[in-house]
Amino acid sequence: MTLPILGPMTLSGFQSPWFFLFLLVVAGLIALYIIMQLARHRRMLRFANMELLESVAPNRPSRWRHLPAILLVISLLFFTVAMAAPTHDVRIPRNRAVVMLVMDVSQSMRATDVAPSRMVAAQEASKQFADELTPGINLGLIAYAGTATVLVSPTTNREATKAAIDKLQFADRTATGEAIFTALQAIATVGAVIGGGDEPPPARIVLFSDGKETVPSNPDNPKGAYTAARTAKEQGVPISTIAFGTPYGYVEINDQRQPVPVDDEMLNRIAELSGGEAYTASSLEQLREVYANLQDQIGYETIRGDASVGWLRLGALILAVAALAALLINRRLPT
Known part of the structure; x- marks a missing residue:
């Protein structure tokens, strides 16, 4: 009352x-x-x-x-x-937290099963997520395909993140495990310099992808996705995965149609192993809803x-x- x-x-x-x-x-x-x-x-x-x-x-x-x-x-x-x-x-905005947005830029993201394409839709929704995320949260960006690159270290400067999202470039292969390990390293680095508490700031990885890991072939290898997910669990960093696309996606490679159906099985397993949650989206509108849900979870905390x-x-x-x-x-x- x-x-x-x-x-x-x-x-x-x-x-x-x-x-x-x-x-x-x-x-x-x-x-x-x-x-x-x-x-x-x-x-x-x-x-x-x-x-x-x-x-x-x-x-x-x-x-x-x-x-x-x-x-x-x-x-x-x-x-x-x-x-x-x-x-x-009482729900209050978080002002001391780190979120790493990890985006898949492999060739399968060219598929047009999601209009106008998986990549363009991902860019639009991800920029909206960056805009609406609680201002006090440090948001970082990693792009990955065969390797992972930190495009923006965790910062409250949303313009830098949105500018980097606009410049994403396609590349070959998918090294999901390396991307997660890179995100964990970025979180540890910024956590060491963020003050305001006796413990490291709460952190979360948002992993956006449309397919399974291809490098290495076994996700349980030392650099594999499942190994990285277990490491994230040990470090207290849950991974929220977003499987984006439909079962009917394809790309043109050397004038040949190559099917690239979305693979949510691996992403579900990554979320489970890390203690996070798995989401799926097959349209831009669904993707926006997922990001809005994540923004509500990540951007606020409940206190007594x-x-x-x-x-x-x-x-x-x-x-x-x-x-x-x-x-x-x-x-x-x-x-």
Whole structure:
């Protein structure tokens, strides 16, 4: 529950739950109030002439006289919750994180199964991702085919990243493992110079590709993709993979049509081994949706925030209403 004046009032835990022991005091006050009311009623029955009382005061006391006491108890309950220091989940932008965007520029990215081509669509969506990513995140760019090259070291300068994406060039083969190792090295380098904490900044690799690794032929080799994914897991860097394309893609090589169907099996395995998530996209619109999802995951973190202010204000509001009700109904403050 959230009210504009009262503030956040959702709960996800308490920092000082022992304050709930105060509820025993509240229960004692309720018991005392009931005892006092019963004792007052007995005194009236003992000393009053009921026939005379009915003729002098035919209207019995209204049940509304208990309302101030009830409101007082409710306010004490809210004060107790506030003293227990409730918390709620708060999403805040990350300002100390590293993201490496690793893009496949092998020849299969020429395929036009995704209009206007896999590469052009990837460039457009990747630039939008760079634009919308939380400004405080350090974003780097790696292009890879047979080898991997750091085009932009992690930086908050998005223009440099977008300019490099526009200049991507095709090359032969696909060395996915080398690209991941290169990204891990770039993350380690920038992590050593980023301050603001006792631990390295959180990091993530976003691996964009349309096919399986060709160099080396075995992904479990020391420089293979699966070995690199396990290393990323050990270093606490999850890899989010994006398999982009359709099963019907092809490229023209020496006047011959060469099928280049998207291969998401290897990319799924890489994500699994690294502790990340795997995504697939077969159109520019789907790719944009994937990037928007990643931006939401990477760009924000959830922390525990204080939620006691709303409960404290609500308790004070009900206490004021209790005092007003006591003056209007019983002509005195609640006791």
